[in-house]
Structure formats: C-alpha cells, structure tokens
Amino acid sequence: MRIFHEHDADEDGSLSKKEFNLMLKDDPELGVMMREKGLKAEYYELNGQDSISCTDYLLKMQLNNRLVELFRMIDTNSNGTIEYPEFTAALLRDDALRDVCLLNGINLEIAAFRQIDADNNNVITIDEFMRRMRLAPAEKQISPATKSS
Numbered sequence: 001m002r003i004f005h006e007h008d009a010d011e012d013g014s015l016s017k018k019e020f021n022l023m024l025k026d027d028p029e030l031g032v033m034m035r036e037k038g039l040k041a042e043y044y045e046l047n048g049q050d051s052i053s054c055t056d057y058l059l060k061m062q063l064n065n066r067l068v069e070l071f072r073m074i075d076t077n078s079n080g081t082i083e084y085p086e087f088t089a090a091l092l093r094d095d096a097l098r099d100v101c102l103l104n105g106i107n108l109e110i111a112a113f114r115q116i117d118a119d120n121n122n123v124i125t126i127d128e129f130m131r132r133m134r135l136a137p138a139e140k141q142i143s144p145a146t147k148s149s
C-alpha cells in the first residue's frame with residue numbers, strides 16, 4: 001500500500017484525517033476502489049478516530065469486501081438494492097445475514113429491515129447497509145454472555 005505510506009508525512013504508520021483526505025484527493029482511483037468496496041471516506045470519519053493505520057485501513061477494506069459480498073448475495077435480482085422480500089428470504093436461506101445482524105445489534109424480532117433502511121423508503125442501499133454494519137462475523141466475535149443488561 002505504497003500510496004498510504006507516501007502520504008504518511010511523519011512516517012508513524014498512520015494517517016490523520018487530513019492526510020487521509022489528501023490521499024483520496026491525490027488518487028481518485030483509490031476513491032473509486034473504496035467506493036466499489038462500499039467504503040466511503042465518511043465511514044472512516046464516522047469512526048471518530050483521529051488517525052488510521054495502514055493495517056486498520058486494510059482490515060477495514062477486507063471487512064468491507066465481506067460485507068459487499070453479503071450484500072450482493074442478498075440482492076438476488078442484482079438491482080443494487082435490497083428489497084424486503086430479498087431480505088426476508090436471505091434471513092431464511094442461511095445464517096450469514098442473521099449473524100451479521102446480531103453482531104451489529106439489530107434485533108431480528110422487531111422489524112430488522114427497518115432498522116437498516118435508514119430513510120424508510122423500503123429499499124436498503126449499499127450505503128445504508130455499510131453504515132449500519134460495522135462488524136462482520138469472524139472479524140470479531142461477540143459473545144452474548146458478556147452483555148449483562
């Protein structure tokens with residue numbers, strides 16, 4: 001990830017928000033690549049971090065790869081959005097979506113679809129999906145037993 005290091009002015013292995021945005025500006029293709037992986041600069045900002053390390057960034061790209069794969073798997077008619085029937089079908093079909101929902105604190109008992117469909121227009125876009133899903137199985141397993149409340 002050479003471009004990452006090129007923008008790491010103080011060479012501490014991480015980029016500040018400013019450096020990160022400069023990197024995106026300097027390399028529009030990187031932005032396109034991130035976009036393809038459902039990763040927007042805003043997601044990085046939403047982390048509330050002051051800087052991001054190269055490792056973290058690559059991990060995030062990987063995590064997003066998995067989420068984008070999942071999104072495409074749910075979107076069975078490949079129109080780029082998840083409609084309600086696709087969502088319910090995916091929940092019934094296999095555990096992947098169920099696991100991801102539970103991992104991200106989505107209550108499957110109460111209108112799970114609406115919890116992801118942020119603007120309530122009855123379709124889930126990749127943006128809404130990525131904003132809501134911060135964790136993917138195998139990246140970080142949260143044991144339900146650790147939550148006491």
Ligand SMILES: [Ca+2]
Nearest residue numbers: 075079081083
């Ligand atoms: Ca669809």
Ligand SMILES: [Ca+2]
Nearest residue numbers: 117119121123
């Ligand atoms: Ca929506």
